[in-house]
Amino acid sequence: MKLYVCTDHDRHWPTGVASVIIAKNENEAKELLNKALVRHGLKPYDEKPYVLHKVSQNKPKAIILYDGDY
Numbered sequence: 001m002k003l004y005v006c007t008d009h010d011r012h013w014p015t016g017v018a019s020v021i022i023a024k025n026e027n028e029a030k031e032l033l034n035k036a037l038v039r040h041g042l043k044p045y046d047e048k049p050y051v052l053h054k055v056s057q058n059k060p061k062a063i064i065l066y067d068g069d070y
Contacts, residue, residue: 002054004029007065009050010042018065026052 004021011017023029034044
């Protein structure tokens, strides 16, 4: 399984967003995130494109997805 993060998908309010997706590949990650977005009343990739970032799991790390600064 691979780990992906997304910080630019559709949102309800003009604040940051951050989602974590665990999937076999990027296509599955996008499908899973699209379904989750729609369940939350948000637009999927086809209506509001976003970028998935694959997170390497080769070494320990901390990733700040959103620190509140725009």
